[in-house]
Amino acid sequence: MIKIINLVKSFRGHKVLDGINLEIPTGQITVVIGKSGVGKSVLLKHIIGLLKPDSGQILVDDRDIALLKGNSLREFKLRLAVLFQGGALFDSLSVFENIAFPLREKTRLSEDEIATRVRERLVQMNLASEVEAKFPDELSGGMKKRVALARAMIQEPEIMFFDEPVTGLDPPMTNTVFHLISKTHQDSGYTALMVSHDIPEVFHVAHQVAMLHKGRIIAAGTPEEIQSHPDPMVQSFIHGEVDFLED
Amino acid sequence: MANPIRQLGQRSLNLVQEAGGMMIFLLEGLGLACVPPFRFRRFLQELQNIGVRSTLIVMLTAAFTGMVMALQGYYTLRRYGSEGALGSVVALGLIREMGPVLTGIMVSARAGSAVTAEIGIMRITEQLDALDTMAVNPIQYVVMPKLLAGVIAVPLLTAIFDVVGILGGYLVGVVLLGVSSGSYFSSMTQSVVMNDVNGGIVKSLVFGLTIILVACYNGYYTEHGAEGVSKATNQTVVLSAVLVLAWDYVLTSFFM
Numbered sequence: 001m002i003k004i005i006n007l008v009k010s011f012r013g014h015k016v017l018d019g020i021n022l023e024i025p026t027g028q029i030t031v032v033i034g035k036s037g038v039g040k041s042v043l044l045k046h047i048i049g050l051l052k053p054d055s056g057q058i059l060v061d062d063r064d065i066a067l068l069k070g071n072s073l074r075e076f077k078l079r080l081a082v083l084f085q086g087g088a089l090f091d092s093l094s095v096f097e098n099i100a101f102p103l104r105e106k107t108r109l110s111e112d113e114i115a116t117r118v119r120e121r122l123v124q125m126n127l128a129s130e131v132e133a134k135f136p137d138e139l140s141g142g143m144k145k146r147v148a149l150a151r152a153m154i155q156e157p158e159i160m161f162f163d164e165p166v167t168g169l170d171p172p173m174t175n176t177v178f179h180l181i182s183k184t185h186q187d188s189g190y191t192a193l194m195v196s197h198d199i200p201e202v203f204h205v206a207h208q209v210a211m212l213h214k215g216r217i218i219a220a221g222t223p224e225e226i227q228s229h230p231d232p233m234v235q236s237f238i239h240g241e242v243d244f245l246e247d
Numbered sequence: 248m249a250n251p252i253r254q255l256g257q258r259s260l261n262l263v264q265e266a267g268g269m270m271i272f273l274l275e276g277l278g279l280a281c282v283p284p285f286r287f288r289r290f291l292q293e294l295q296n297i298g299v300r301s302t303l304i305v306m307l308t309a310a311f312t313g314m315v316m317a318l319q320g321y322y323t324l325r326r327y328g329s330e331g332a333l334g335s336v337v338a339l340g341l342i343r344e345m346g347p348v349l350t351g352i353m354v355s356a357r358a359g360s361a362v363t364a365e366i367g368i369m370r371i372t373e374q375l376d377a378l379d380t381m382a383v384n385p386i387q388y389v390v391m392p393k394l395l396a397g398v399i400a401v402p403l404l405t406a407i408f409d410v411v412g413i414l415g416g417y418l419v420g421v422v423l424l425g426v427s428s429g430s431y432f433s434s435m436t437q438s439v440v441m442n443d444v445n446g447g448i449v450k451s452l453v454f455g456l457t458i459i460l461v462a463c464y465n466g467y468y469t470e471h472g473a474e475g476v477s478k479a480t481n482q483t484v485v486l487s488a489v490l491v492l493a494w495d496y497v498l499t500s501f502f503m
Contacts, residue, residue, distance in 0.1 A: 048380050077382035088377035091368070102381050155381070 001026050002047065002159070002191065007056035009042060016042050018215030020056070024208075029185060029192040031202045033226075034212035035237065040195035041085070043212065044163055047193060048082055049073065060159075078106060081157035085164040087148035089136040095122075095147050096132035102155045121150035125180060142173035146180065153184050160185075162194035166201070174198065178205050199238050203227065211237065269464050272386075273456075276394045276463070279387040289392040297358040297393065297459065298400030302407060308353050309346075309408040313415025316340055320416075321424050331430035335438035337416035338409075342439060342447045346409040348495050351454035354401055355487040359462040362393055363483040366466025367476035375467070390463045394456065401455025402448055409447070446502040453494055458487040 002024040009017040016039040024030045032040050045051040047058055049065055058065050060076065068076055081102075082088075089098050099118045103109055109117075122132060125146040136144060145165065152160065165181065166174040182205050185192060196202045202209065203223035210220040211234050219226055219234045226234060235241075320336040366389060369375050375385040413435070420426040465479040465486075 045376075050376055050379060074382045077380060080380065082377065082380045084373045084377060086372055088373040090374055090377075091372075105381060105383050 001059075001061065002193070003057075003059040003062075004043075004047070005057045005059065007043070007046060007058065008054045009039075009046065009051065010054055015215055017046075017053075020212075020215070020217055022210055022217050022220065024191060024193050026191050027189050028207035029181075029194060029205055030208040030210065031194045031196055031206040032210050032212055032217075033195075033197055033199065033202060033237065035197060038212050039215060040197075040212055041163055044161055044193065044195050048080060048161055049077065079157060080159040080161065081152035081155045082161045083145070083148050083152050083163065083165050085167055087136070087144040089144060089148055089151070091136055093135075094132065095127075095134050095136070095139070098136070098147060099132075099151045099154055102151065106155070117154055118150075121154050124153070124184070125150045126176075141168050142170075142176065145169065145173075145177050149177070149180060149184070153188070156188065157190055160190045160192040162192065162196070164196055165194065166196070166198055174201060178202075181205055199240070213237075268468075269460060272390075272464050272467070273394070273460050275386055276390045276460075279384060279391045280395060282387075284387075286388065286392050289388065290395055293392045293396035294400055296361070297354070297396045298404060301354050301357050301400070301404055304357055305350055305353050305404045305408050306411045308349055309341075309411035310415040312345055312349060312408075313337060313341065313412030313417075314419045316345070316412070317416035317419040317424070321420055321426065330424075330426050332434045332438075333416070333420045333426050334413075334431035334433070334435035337420070338413055338435040338439050339443060341409050341412040341416075342443050344495070344499070346405045346412065347447050347450035347454055348491060350401060350405045350408045350451060351458060351491040352488050354397075354404065354455070355458045355462075355491065356484055358397075359458045359483050359487050360480045362459060362462035363466040363469075363480045364476055366390070366463060367469035367479050370467065370469045371472055371476060386467075390467065393463055394459050397455040397459030398452060399455075401458070402451040405447060405451035442502070446498070449502075450495060450498050453498065454491050457490050457494060461487045461490065 004020050004022045004024075007017050007020040008015070020043060022030075022032075032043060034040050042051065046053055047065070049068070052066055063072075063076075065073075065076060089095075090101065093101065096115075096118055099121055100114050103114045103117065118132070119129065122129060127143065127146055127150070131139070131143065131147070136147070139147065149165075162181065166177050169177060178201050181192075181194075184190075185205075194202065194206070203226075206223050208220065209223050209226040210217050211226065212218075213233055219229045219231055221229070227238060229235065316337050317333060320333050321330060324330050324332055324336065366375075369389065375389065378385040378388055417428075417431060421428050421431050462483045465483045469475045469479045
């Protein structure tokens with residue numbers, strides 16, 4: 001269980017997160033929705049330890065991650081994997097090397113075993129074996145996302161973070177990526193936090209949805225509860241109404 | 248009146264803060280060289296990128312520098328009938344000053360800018376964040392091998408610069424202008440002492456560390472997308488060239 005308690009973060013005097021309270025249940029996919037620039041990625045970066053809060057706590061299994069240092073911080077990071085918005089594949093490494101990277105860094109597996117696991121993940125992501133010798137700049141947006149997902153999944157994480165996993169993809173590829181996320185979740189049962197503004201697709205993968213607006217969580221519940229939520233802000237966002245989007 | 252003073256004060260504070268940040272960054276980078284994993288392969292890759300790939304441009308610059316020094320030196324020395332001292336003039340000029348300084352400036356222009364652009368792009372495309380979330384320290388994986396490679400590569404490139412420069416001077420002084428080959432080399436061996444060589448080595452070590460530190464720091468703290476990378480790269484070339492010249496004065500006054 002991940003618990004976020006009264007999380008506050010400001011950048012140059014501007015309060016981006018203004019007292020976030022949220023619980024992310026173990027083994028479920030929680031999606032944080034909200035319009036662009038509202039601070040969804042900032043929230044995610046706090047939970048993965050890339051940003052430190054001004055105040056508040058993030059508890060993972062009742063341990064405050066802001067207080068983790070040295071080996072305990074490393075152990076926490078070994079439990080998680082992140083699918084970044086742009087994939088964050090290493091430009092200088094081939095697809096194969098990118099997917100193998102976490103295994104080479106975190107484990108003492110033999111090269112044969114690493115190769116076997118990389119190829120299994122390529123198959124799982126519906127990527128042809130010819131792709132493995134290519135470099136990230138030779139891949140389409142959808143392929144990059146799938147390679148990045150393969151790199152995240154090869155770590156067999158307990159906790160997965162998805163930062164806008166389908167931004168910039170066409171509708172078929174959007175559905176493919178969401179399908180792969182659902183499939184890998186069914187296989188592995190990881191706890192997941194996804195930030196996204198892709199409505200209504202996120203309702204198909206989420207167990208819990210929370211809406212972030214003006215630095216606060218204004219609604220949280222099952223996808224059904226959010227879709228019928230009485231708050232006009234929530235309704236305005238999920239129906240993509242113009243006046244709200246230009247607010 | 249208060250406003251410009253406040254601005255000056257703010258800028259001074261920012262400068263001190265930046266210098267302090269850079270020192271902490273350097274200490275962290277060098278400190279991580281002493282703890283496993285040692286990243287020897289990454290170090291060799293960076294030695295190739297920073298050192299081997301700068302060799303040609305350094306040799307080219309060295310050849311023309313030696314040639315022009317011989318040309319200028321010859322016509323000045325001829326007025327006093329001392330053409331035989333040409334080898335000494337060329338070698339001392341190269342070993343003490345021109346070698347380390349021009350090598351530093353060429354490495355900053357070729358490798359320093361590339362290092363900033365590479366790390367800056369890694370920053371804006373979240374590759375550094377990706378390393379961090381995989382429990383891989385980005386400073387240890389990306390920065391530390393470059394710092395070590397800079398410290399090793401620049402003195403070696405400076406040595407190449409000195410040798411090629413002396414040969415360039417030989418080409419102009421001996422082959423084209425007719426100075427005797429024996430006096431070119433004998434004046435050189437008589438006037439160049441070990442202190443001159445040591446001074447050049449120390450300078451090149453300091454320049455190498457400075458250039459790659461500035462390049463890595465600017466890349467690591469790049470902000471604001473592609474424009475930020477462009478600004479950081481530009482800043483690296485300008486700042487490292489100025490620092491090389493400033494360090495040169497400080498170190499020369501120390502060795503004199």
